[in-house]
Amino acid sequence: MFAYIVRRLWQMLPTMLGVVLLVFFLFNWVGGDPAYILAGKMANAESIANIRRQLGVDQPYYVQLWIFIQQIASFDFGLSWATGEPVANIIATRLGPSLTVLIPLTVLETVIGIALALAVAFVRGSLTDRVVMIACTVGMSVSILIYIIVFQYGLAYKLGWFPVQGWGGSFWENLLRYSTLPIVIGLAVSIAPTLRLFRSFVLDEAGQDYVRTARAKGLSERRVMWVHVLRNAAIPIITHVMSNLPALLIGAFLLERFFGIPGIGREVILAVERSDFPVIKAITVYVAAATMLFNLLTDLMYQAVDPRVQLT
Amino acid sequence: MTAPASVGLWGLAWRRLRADRVAMASLAVVAAFLLMLLLSATGLIVADWEDEVGVNYAPPSFVGAAPAVPAMVPAAPAQPLPDNPFDPLADDIRALRAPTVDMYGVADPLAADLAQLGVSGVAAAGAGKLATLPFGADKWGHDIIKKTIKGGETSIVVGLVSALLAVGLGTLFGALSGYCGGAVDDFFNWFYSIFTAIPSVLMILAVAAVLQQKGVVTIVLILGLTGWTGPYRLIRAEYIKHKAREYVLAADAIGASHWRRMFGHIFPNVSHVALVQMSILVVGFIKAEVILSFLGFGVPVGVVSWGSMLNEAQNELILGRWWQLTAAAIAMAMLVTAFSLFTDALRDALDPKVK
Numbered sequence: 001m002f003a004y005i006v007r008r009l010w011q012m013l014p015t016m017l018g019v020v021l022l023v024f025f026l027f028n029w030v031g032g033d034p035a036y037i038l039a040g041k042m043a044n045a046e047s048i049a050n051i052r053r054q055l056g057v058d059q060p061y062y063v064q065l066w067i068f069i070q071q072i073a074s075f076d077f078g079l080s081w082a083t084g085e086p087v088a089n090i091i092a093t094r095l096g097p098s099l100t101v102l103i104p105l106t107v108l109e110t111v112i113g114i115a116l117a118l119a120v121a122f123v124r125g126s127l128t129d130r131v132v133m134i135a136c137t138v139g140m141s142v143s144i145l146i147y148i149i150v151f152q153y154g155l156a157y158k159l160g161w162f163p164v165q166g167w168g169g170s171f172w173e174n175l176l177r178y179s180t181l182p183i184v185i186g187l188a189v190s191i192a193p194t195l196r197l198f199r200s201f202v203l204d205e206a207g208q209d210y211v212r213t214a215r216a217k218g219l220s221e222r223r224v225m226w227v228h229v230l231r232n233a234a235i236p237i238i239t240h241v242m243s244n245l246p247a248l249l250i251g252a253f254l255l256e257r258f259f260g261i262p263g264i265g266r267e268v269i270l271a272v273e274r275s276d277f278p279v280i281k282a283i284t285v286y287v288a289a290a291t292m293l294f295n296l297l298t299d300l301m302y303q304a305v306d307p308r309v310q311l312t
Numbered sequence: 313m314t315a316p317a318s319v320g321l322w323g324l325a326w327r328r329l330r331a332d333r334v335a336m337a338s339l340a341v342v343a344a345f346l347l348m349l350l351l352s353a354t355g356l357i358v359a360d361w362e363d364e365v366g367v368n369y370a371p372p373s374f375v376g377a378a379p380a381v382p383a384m385v386p387a388a389p390a391q392p393l394p395d396n397p398f399d400p401l402a403d404d405i406r407a408l409r410a411p412t413v414d415m416y417g418v419a420d421p422l423a424a425d426l427a428q429l430g431v432s433g434v435a436a437a438g439a440g441k442l443a444t445l446p447f448g449a450d451k452w453g454h455d456i457i458k459k460t461i462k463g464g465e466t467s468i469v470v471g472l473v474s475a476l477l478a479v480g481l482g483t484l485f486g487a488l489s490g491y492c493g494g495a496v497d498d499f500f501n502w503f504y505s506i507f508t509a510i511p512s513v514l515m516i517l518a519v520a521a522v523l524q525q526k527g528v529v530t531i532v533l534i535l536g537l538t539g540w541t542g543p544y545r546l547i548r549a550e551y552i553k554h555k556a557r558e559y560v561l562a563a564d565a566i567g568a569s570h571w572r573r574m575f576g577h578i579f580p581n582v583s584h585v586a587l588v589q590m591s592i593l594v595v596g597f598i599k600a601e602v603i604l605s606f607l608g609f610g611v612p613v614g615v616v617s618w619g620s621m622l623n624e625a626q627n628e629l630i631l632g633r634w635w636q637l638t639a640a641a642i643a644m645a646m647l648v649t650a651f652s653l654f655t656d657a658l659r660d661a662l663d664p665k666v667k
Contacts, residue, residue, distance in 0.1 A: 014502060015502070015505045015506055015509055016509075018502055018503070018505070018506035019506050019509055019510060022506055022507075022510075023518070026518060026519065026522050027518075027522060030522050030523070031521075031522040031524075134334075134653075137649055137652050137653055137656075138645065138649050140648075140652065141595075141644070141645050141647075141648030141649040141651075141652055142641065142644075142645045142648075143599055143602050143603070143622070143641070143644060143645075144599075144603070145602065145603060145606055145619075145622050146622070146637070146641045146645075149622070149625075149626050149629060149637065150637075153629050153630070156398060157398055157399065157630070158398070159398075160398035163398075164398060164399065246511060247511035247512070247513065247514075249511075250511050250513045250514045250517075251511065251513050253513070253517075254603065257607075268514065268517055269517070269607060271521065272517050272518075272520055272521040272609065273608070275521060275524070277521070280517070280518050280521050283514070284510060284514055284515075284518050287510065287511060287514055288509040288510045291508075291509050291510070291511065292509055
């Protein structure tokens with residue numbers, strides 16, 4: 001087990017190096033000279049040269065790359081160009097609000113998705129099944145923007161059931177008061193694709209021999225579905241949920257933006273608007289690292305769920 | 313005795329599609345949208361969408377004209393919206409509405425003239441403009457239906473072209489990787505693992521941040537250059553499967569070059585995978601374009617797309633002007649629903665094993 005983990009971590013190095021190179025290529029080469037962005041409209045040659053020296057962009061590329069790698073390893077990306085706040089501090093303080101919304105959202109989405117998928121799989125092929133699937137397709141084709149705009153206007157602005165936007169100081173206030181509507185909208189958006197996907201996982205299993213055997217020995221349909229099928233469908237479901245987590249951190253940027261939640265996603269949007277490269281670079285590199293670690297974690301969870309899986 | 317003409321892959325797929333009523337209905341909707349796109353791109357329809365035919369925010373005809381609000385008469389602020397107790401800015405708005413300008417007992421000597429001008433100005437500006445339009449008007453009095461068609465042109469073209477670019481790149485990389493194997497395969501797999509390690513949303517935003525300039529070409533590049541990973545994986549698997557088949561060995565025996573075997577012989581046999589991938593990507597990219605344009609990283613000012621319409625509509629909704637939002641939402645939902653249903657049917661028709 002330990003040897004497996006070490007080997008997997010070792011294999012991540014080339015990919016991580018590739019991510020670093022790609023980010024470096026994008027921001028230091030394609031992105032052009034940051035001094036012109038920073039110096040503003042009224043720049044003179046002297047201030048540009050000064051900024052270039054401070055950022056190290058007057059150095060050759062390999063020196064700049066080395067600086068970048070040092071920054072990643074030391075978690076010190078310097079200061080944000082827009083606000084002057086240390087980048088490490090930005091990431092640390094924005095992570096909490098993001099997770100306050102994302103963890104309940106993911107848990108609810110998975111539980112509801114599994115329950116509905118099993119319920120739909122009971123009546124597979126029937127009219128109900130077909131109608132639910134078409135409703136899911138229609139639901140998925142409405143842009144997430146529409147859900148947010150309409151729900152925020154209707155439920156918060158008109159009916160006043162939820163605060164329109166904002167973020168408080170205490171965790172419970174944030175979770176119960178400010179995160180509720182974003183979580184509801186997130187569920188409304190994500191339940192349709194999740195249901196479709198989980199249904200296909202469940203149906204893949206429902207045709208297997210062991211299901212026929214379980215039925216033949218007289219188990220109730222409920223027991224067959226909830227115990228036998230679910231246990232086997234768990235592997236693709238876990239893969240899906242786990243591998244989506246890091247992406248969701250950014251993917252919730254629209255929710256965070258509309259509801260004024262000071263999370264990672266909103267920070268990325270702000271950074272793109274202000275050309276705040278250090279913030280985007282740092283978030284990209286760390287999210288990529290998180291994605292790879294979560295993939296490893298997923299594989300480790302397989303073994304917990306399915307004893308047949310041998311990690312070697 | 314004549315052998316019955318055998319039906320090829322595409323013939324069979326078409327036969328299966330024809331038997332599927334949902335598929336044919338969605339194909340008709342998609343075709344209608346494409347026809348509209350073609351007509352508006354060639355300027356046969358909606359070339360005049362920028363004409364300010366209606367009054368500002370003219371409501372849809374079936375709602376009826378707005379109650380006569382003297383929009384430009386000075387000293388008579390447009391009827392204030394009722395206070396909304398849930399609006400986080402309610403206090404600020406109330407403070408702003410309070411008469412803040414103290415006139416210190418000085419009468420405005422031009423007040424009468426201004427009022428005169430205002431009245432005649434309104435009359436002149438409103439002359440020849442319609443009070444209602446079939447589906448309302450936006451801030452400048454553009455016809456919403458025409459604007460939606462024009463916006464759809466941008467959104468669909470972006471979706472189609474960037475999907476073509478992504479599938480083209482994915483096919484090229486996948487073909488090279490699967491066919492050549494060895495070091496080439498390792499290199500492209502490394503490249504693939506880099507791109508999949510970064511979530512696509514973050515990748516798109518990072519490229520948008522770097523490219524700076526807005527424009528339709530920029531969005532196409534952003535989406536196309538970041539979206540090739542899905543097609544790559546599938547096409548590579550197909551090429552690995554096909555390269556050892558007998559027809560490829562036969563092509564080798566008659567002296568076909570590597571390039572010709574890759575794209576002349578194998579590609580037609582795996583092109584259905586590329587087609588299905590492409591229609592999946594079109595849907596995703598249309599959605600992505602709408603979000604990018606909404607955030608202001610997409611189409612430039614002056615180009616209308618569904619995303620930029622939603623951006624305008626967001627503020628209009630608070631004023632109770634729901635028609636632009638509804639028009640863009642319905643048009644997009646119709647197209648994307650039809651396209652997704654058609655994609656599902658196409659996949660079932662081309663690959664009957666997966667069901």
